Amino acid sequence: EVLLVESGGALVQPGRSLRLSCAASGFTFDECAMHWVRQVPGRGLEWVAGIGWGGHSIYYADSVRGRFTISRDNAKNSLYLQMNSLRSDDTALYFCARVPPGFYTYMDVWGKGTTVTVSS
Amino acid sequence: HSALTQPASVSGSPGQSITISCTGSSSDIGGYNYVSWYQQHPGKAPKLIIFDVTYRPSGVSVRFSGSRSANTASLTISGLQAEDEADYYCSSFTSSSTLAFGGGTKLTVL
Numbered sequence: 001e002v003l004l005v006e007s008g009g010a011l012v013q014p015g016r017s018l019r020l021s022c023a024a025s026g027f028t029f030d031e032c033a034m035h036w037v038r039q040v041p042g043r044g045l046e047w048v049a050g051i052g053w054g055g056h057s058i059y060y061a062d063s064v065r066g067r068f069t070i071s072r073d074n075a076k077n078s079l080y081l082q083m084n085s086l087r088s089d090d091t092a093l094y095f096c097a098r099v100p101p102g103f104y105t106y107m108d109v110w111g112k113g114t115t116v117t118v119s120s
Numbered sequence: 121h122s123a124l125t126q127p128a129s130v131s132g133s134p135g136q137s138i139t140i141s142c143t144g145s146s147s148d149i150g151g152y153n154y155v156s157w158y159q160q161h162p163g164k165a166p167k168l169i170i171f172d173v174t175y176r177p178s179g180v181s182v183r184f185s186g187s188r189s190a191n192t193a194s195l196t197i198s199g200l201q202a203e204d205e206a207d208y209y210c211s212s213f214t215s216s217s218t219l220a221f222g223g224g225t226k227l228t229v230l
Contacts (some may be wrong), residue, residue, distance in 0.1 A: 020203070035219070037166075037221075044209065044222070044223045044224040045160075045166065045209050045211075045221045046221060046223060047211070047218065047219040047220065049222055050218075050219065059216075059217050059218050060218075061218060092180070095165060095166070097166075103158070103212040104213075105152075105154035105171075105172075105219065106154070106156035106168060106171040106172070106211065107156075107166075107168060108168045108171075108177060110165035110166055110167075111164055111165065113165065
């Protein structure tokens with residue numbers, strides 16, 4: 001079964017850092033680009049960042065560029081999101097999502113998400 | 121502020137067809153064949169239902185179809201069923217090599 005499981009979400013104060021992880025299983029992880037997408041409860045989806053299968057092609061939304069870093073460890077079948085200088089508007093449910101091999105522009109498998117709350 | 125514009129809500133009766141529009145620009149929808157659509161039920165993760173403008177993933181009902189005209193993409197659901205009631209999001213690749221989502225459309229089956 002293809003599975004993505006996010007972890008690392010927490011309640012954190014503004015200005016602090018947090019690292020999210022996404023454990024992948026059931027498919028060849030190093031063949032797939034990956035994305036992080038977030039969703040404020042009751043609101044829409046917002047793309048956060050994407051990374052190519054080899055980790056060399058990386059892109060960010062303007063809202064997080066310079067504060068967030070996406071990375072991956074193909075040996076551990078894991079995706080990460082390092083979030084620094086957190087703000088209240090970063091509060092959301094964070095999903096990791098898989099892209100089918102050979103593609104980049106859509107996501108066919110999603111995790112259930114991990115919740116980040118930024119509040120003093 | 122979403123990069124892509126969708127109607128906030130649409131509704132239809134069982135058996136009818138509805139269409140959800142998604143308007144962008146020549147820098148996203150109009151510039152690439154990379155429009156996708158996602159269905160999201162409350163408390164669930166999004167589910168891919170259309171990719172590359174018109175293609176359906178395996179297992180997705182043929183009642184779902186996608187199209188595009190200039191800078192506007194559309195999702196059509198025919199033969200509406202109660203289980204189609206959900207939120208729908210469009211997405212497009214952009215000229216900045218990023219992805220953009222629409223604000224989402226809530227579909228109500230009357």
